[in-house]
Amino acid sequence: MKQQHALQWLRRSIGAALLSMSASSAYAAQCEYTVDNEWNNGFVAQISITNDGNTAIDDWEISWNYSGDNRISSIWNATIAGTNPYSAEGLSWNSSIAPGATAEFGISGTKGAEAAEVPDILGDICVPANQAPIAVATSDITSGDAPLSVMFDATGSSDPDGPDGNLTYSWNFGDGTTASGDMVSHTYNSAGIYLATVTVSDGEKESSASISITAVGNEAPIASASASPVSGSAPLDVDFDASQSSDPDNGPDNLSYSWDFGDGTSGTGVSPSHTYTENGSYQATLTVTDGELSSTTIVSIFVGDVAERVDNPFVGVKYYVDPIWSAKAAAEPNGDLISGYNTAVWMDRIGAITDGIGLRGHLDEALEQNAGMFMFVVYDLPNRDCAALASNGELRIDENGFQRYQDEYIAPIVEIVSDPKYSNIRIVAIIEVDSLPNLVTNLSESDCSQADGPGGYRDGITYALNQLSQIDNIYSYVDIAHSGWLGWSDNFAAGSRLIADVIKGTDKGWDSINGFISNSANYTPVVEPFMPDANLAFAGFPIRSADFYEWNDYLEEKAYVQDWRLAMIELGAPESLGMLIDTARNGWGGAERPTQVSSATDIDTFVNESRVDRRLHRGNWCNQPGGIGFKPWAAPYEGIDAFVWVKPPGESDGISDPDFEPDPNDPAKQHDPMCDPNAPNRYNNAVGTGGMENAPHAGRWFPEQFAVLIDKAYPAASDPAGPPPPPPPPRDDCPGIDPLQPVVIAAKGTQVEIDLGCEAAIHVEFPNPIEQNLYVENNGGEFDVLVEHAGGSYVAQGHFVSQSLAGVTSVKVTRIDAATSIKLRFD
Structure with missing residues (x-):
């Protein structure tokens, strides 16, 4: 059987090698040769003649010639003559072709190993195809x-x-x-x-x-200048260097150099020195010329006392107030109550660096305000916000995003913040909100999986920290999400290791950061005053097992960040490591705020009535009806550098309408269903998103939410900034807290519950002395208690501990950690 090859369609219009048409011919036909099929040593072809003229073609005749070994063995629908070249004529029924009609006939033949030929079809009736002209210049x-x-x-x-x-x-x-x-x-x-x-x-x-x-032609030289040092106290001796200047035409030998030192004096030469005797900011201008053309560049010099680096940049310094945000806030009802506080300036796209007053304009305004602390957010990683949609960024990893992040985003930021005239401002950089935590929990998302590789979040943050850490007055804090994200023990362990590895992989290691920040643009409260312990036992189970907390180890940000700090220190961070909490919108005041612990006996009801976090679900993050939280304040708790407002109150988290118009300045931002008030929660379909109506795109002004934040502020918006209030006093109603009224266990084998929730020793008496053992038990969470008796003491931990205490008539039990209730019995 013949091996049939793949069908090959080849068409060729007739070229220049056509028979000449007679001057009187009115015929105009397209003559085509098509190979319909071919195999190892044979082929089938078809020849068609289409009349493109306006008169019939009668008694047509055509010819063709194979240049290789193709030969015809049979023909149908025409008569053939010759043995190569061949000629063919129509039969009686197809020898006349009406205008617009086509006559066709078929042939089969033999060939060699090469592909079947497509020869030119010749004949008086055939019109040659148009050929392209030949261009010559x-x-x-x-x-x-x-x-x-x-x-x-x-x-x-x-x-x-x-x-x-x-x-x-x-x-x-x-x-x-x-x-x-x-x-x-x-x-x-x-x-x-x-x-x-x-x-x-x-x-x-x-x-x-x-x-x-x-x-x-002559091209202008390229001026390049540097100076050392660029800041210091007067008199300041500065060495200038223009040796990196160049001439594209002839090299640097014919260049000349002139300097304007910005203080009314000038100089010449490649490497002059100059002494600044007066305090101030100076712009030293270098002009390089090749005799015809010239170019200039500027070096900034700051002369004056330069602030030394401090451990906590928020202590003892005036904070910058963003005039743009402040004006918007002050224009809202009661907005003047908070419009004078510091908020972060977001660099959330390349254009933000220069749009409006831009980053440099904000720093110049900080100088005008005589502010000593300025805070901004570095937020433009490739594949930004990889597990959500509301704040998607402009850069993509697979579109050269990492290179653009370095060249178009980080480089201009570094150029601005490194200007010596800002050297006395403590510049706090919040590094890439919600980035590295996504690599812990959301690698199933394709964008996050890509961000876990080359040019992704690790590389981007490493590069940013490497660049920023070269500037003495930059204090970088890396984002660690919040307790409702990384608070579970597995997430906490994996997240702390991952983020620590990124920090240790920078050029300066731990010295590249000042600390970490949690709750950026989120709503988790600093403390849950009526539930101070996630492991507090309730009906035999820890509070964290309630539906709202889903077994998360942390109910609040204070405990979360303090434990995170300790974990980082264990991984090599210095003791000076500081933490920040974004308190802009986590106050949760108003009429719905609990005023006391619940008396409910059902754990979910107890939690829901006791928690100040009033969200429908702890994962709700978009435009929640929270409240202004603690105002910016330094060193509120041990290990915490400050409460800060990273998310300016009144700025949206994302657009609420699924049928949205794109943001003209940031078209990458999209609608996330978690911002839709009518949509179910992404993590639990049984509850809603809790988002507010009419929200604009992320970062845009949202007056409706601002009004709610003011109304539900806690502490009240009218209260001045200050330290957080002390926690509620511990309970004093536990049975046995009074040594004169101990808990009595009279009978052997009787199990008695001991309430340890008062943070004090509980006294227990045995009217009949213990004959053998005392048993400490708990069917719920693990316990960790100190048991003291007349003969000594011991620590009991776990779910069950027995201790030989023969002859003992009383013990004193003190909670060390974990469960807040235990059960005792003796035999």
């Missing part, structure tokens, strides 16, 4: 000094089909200008190498030809 000159005038000539171009007079000519001179005509003149005014291209067309087909033109 010349010029009277190809190089010279700019301005360079060149005469271009395309008259040597031709049309194989003729006549040449029907050709058109269009020119592109390679410098952004064009012209038309077969002969044109053009002047190149600037030095460079240009490709001039002519395109020749016959109306259907076209071809091009190009000429390279070199215009030689």
Whole structure:
């Protein structure tokens, strides 16, 4: 059986090798040869003749010739003559072809190993296909000094089909200008190498030809200047250096250098020195010239006392107030109560660095305010916000995002914040909110999986910290999400290791950061005053087992960040490591705020009535009806550098309407269903998102939420900034807290519950002395208690501990940690 190859369709219009048509012929036919099928040594083909003229074709005859070993063995629907070349004529029923009609006949034949040929079909009736013209371009000159005038000539171009007079000519001179005509003149005014291209067309087909033109001219030198030192006390001796300047034409040997030191004095030379005697900020200007052209560059010098680096940048310093946010807040009802407080300035896209007053404008305003602390957010990683949609960024890893992040985002930020005139401002950098935690919990999302690789979150944050840590007055705090995200023990362990590894992988290791920040743009309260312990036993189970907490180890941010700090210190961080908590919207005041612990006996009811976090679900993060929290304040608790407002109150978390209009300044931002008030929660379909109506895109002003935040502020918006209030006093109603009224266990084998929730020793008496053992038990959470008796003491931990205490008549039990109730019995 013959091996059939894949079907091959080949069509060729007839070229120049056609038989000449007679001058009187009115025939106009398209003659095509098509290979329908072929195999190892054979083929089947079809020849078609389509009448494109306006009169019938009678008694047609065509011919063709194979150049290789193709030969015909049979034919149908036509008669054939010859043995290569071949000729064919129509049969009686198809020898006449009406206008617009087609006559076809088939052939089969033999061939060798090569593909079946497609020969030209010849005949008086066949019309040749139009051929592209042949473009030819010349010029009277190809190089010279700019301005360079060149005469271009395309008259040597031709049309194989003729006549040449029907050709058109269009020119592109390679410098952004064009012209038309077969002969044109053009002047190149600037030095460079240009490709001039002519395109020749016959109306259907076209071809091009190009000429390279070199215009030689003088280019301006490139000025480059540095100085050392760039800041210090007066008198300040500064060494300037212009040796990295260059001349694209002739090298640096013919360059001359002049300096304006910005204090009314000047100098010359590649490496001059100058002494600044007065305090101030100076702009030293270098001008480099090659005798014809010149260029300039500026070096900033700050003369004065430079603030030393401190452990906590929030202590003992005036905070910057963003005038743009402050004006918006003050314009709202009661907004003046908080409009004078510090908020972070978000650099959430490349354009934000310069839009409006820009980053430099904010720092200049900080100088005007005599502010000593300025806080901004670094937030433009490639694949940003990889597990959500509301704050998607402009950069993509697979679109050269990491290189752009370095060159177009981090580089201009570093250039601005490193300006010596800002050296007395403690510049706090909040590093990439909600980034590294996504690599712990959300790798199932494709964007997050990609962000876990090269050019992703690790590389981006490492690069940012490497650059920022070179600046003495930068204090970087890396985002660690919040307790409702990384608070579970597995997430906490994996997250702390991952983030510690990133920090240790930077050029300066732990010295590249000042600490970490939690709750950025979130709503988790600093403390849960009526539930101070996640492991507090309730009906035999810890509070954290309630539905709202889902066995999370942390109910609040204070305990979370303090434990995170200790975990980082165990992983090598210095004791000076500090933590921040974003308290802008986690106050949760108002009428719904609990005023005392619940008396409910059901654990979920107890938790829901006792918690100040009033969200429907702890995972709700978008435009929640929270309240202004603690106002910015330094060192509120041990290990915590400050309460800060990273998310400016009144700025949206994301647009609520699924049918949204794109943000014109940041079109990457999308609608996230977690911002839709009518959608179910992504993590629990049984509850809603809790989001507010009418929310604009993330970062846009949201007056409706601002009003709620003011109304539900805790402490009240009218209260001044200050330290957090002390925790509620411990309970004093536990049975046995009074040694004169001990808990009595009279009978052997009787199990008695001991309430340890008062944070004090509980006294227990045995009217009948213990004969053998005392048993400490708990069916719920593990316990950790100190048991004291007349003969000594011991620590009991776990779910069950027995201790030989024969003859003992009383014990004193003190909770160390874990469960807040135990059960005792003796035998």
